Amino acid sequence: MEKANGTAGVNFILLGLFNHTPAHRFLFSLVLMIFLSSLLGNGLMILLILRDPGLHTPMYFLLSQLSLMDLMLAATTVPKMAASYLLGTRSISPAGCGAQIFLFLTLGGGECFLLAAMAYDRYVAICHPLRYAVLMNQRLCLHMSTGSWLLGAADGLMQAAATLSFPYCRSREINHFFCEAPSLVRLACADTVVFEFFMYVCCVLMLLIPLSLILASYSLILAAVLLMKSNAARRKAFATCSSHLAVVGLFFGTIMFTYMRPKSHHSVAHDKVVSAFYTIFTPVLNPLIYSVRNKDVKGALRKWMEKYVM
Structure with missing residues (x-):
């Protein structure tokens, strides 16, 4: 078959997550409800963090960034999936596909580093409470938050x-419900x-560096707690x-299961389900865990x- 010149002008087709069976229609309705709950x-x-002065602290500033990333992560994939399922418009342009890949990796990678920043915040709060206001100042919080976004975007x-x-x-x-780089690369007619090796190394670094920082922070926290x-x-x-550890376990567990398994153990069906978990279900769990x-x-x-409801 003759090679196409790049991807310009020819759309991709997303096969989606659900079929039009009664069971899948129910699951689609459930996913839509979870998505709306995640946005809410x-x-x-x-x-709440913006409006309540009592929540204007470094921990809640970082939490607001986590909520923003989760909100955008769900909005990156679910609306297109819903439109494809309801309207039958499964095609997506190369630009739209590239935008999904960029946003998905920006938000996923950024969240990894943001969770590491939140672990450092907890370390300072527990191990150096008297110096907390100095060590976790507004400037450092902004730098950590901006760094998380920029590393994910890169x-x-x-x-x-x-x-x-x-x-x-x-x-x-x-064979996915959104454009994910590994699924797209399988279709390429080039070496x-x-x-793929470079992509694997990037994923490992984006996961293991933040996870190492988180484990180091909580090791020091555990040592300090045992001395209390x-x-x-x-x-x-x-x-x-405990809330932060629950979020870390959910987020890193599902992503590592997807990206750090040997290639021979990958299953397209399983990958789609796991991807749905951390792009749709995890974002709705985070505000519940923290609230x-x-x-x-x-x-x-x-x-x-x-003030506003009652």
Whole structure:
């Protein structure tokens, strides 16, 4: 078959996540409800942190950035998937595909580093409480947040540009519900071994560097907590960290399962389900985890409801 010149002018086809069976229609409705709940939960979290002076602290500033990333991550994939399923418009332009790859990697990579910044915040709060205001100042928070966005964007830009530079002359059907770089590269009619190795190294670095920082922070936290003589202080420290650890476990666990398995263990069906978990389900869990276990957030929500709802 004759090679196409790049990807210009020819659309890709997203095969999607669901078929038009009663069971899949129910699952699609469930995903749509979860997506709307994610938008509402993360949007409300951002609003509460912005409006309540009691939440104007480094921890909640970083949490607002996490909610923004989660909100955008869900919005990057679900609307197109829903439009494809409901309207039958499964085609996506190369530009649209590149935008999805860029945004997905920017937000996913940025969230990895942001979770590492949040772990450092907890380390300072527990191990150096008297110096917290100095060590975790506004300037550092802005630098950590901006750095997370920029590192994710650099990874997203490189991989999106490299992925779309390949000629695609085979079937342009992507067996996924959004444009993900590994799924797209499988369709290329060029030697992609070097790029796949580069992509794998990038994913490992984007995952292992933040995860190493998180593990180092929590190792120091655990050592400090074990030295505490007060049981109340220990319980407070564990309560402070438990929400963040739950989010870290969910996010890193699913992404590492997808990207760090040997190629021979990959299954397209399993990959789609796992991708759905961390792009659709995880974003709705994060605000729930932080709100249910956090007295400050629950108090801010109560004050907001008393003022505007009741």
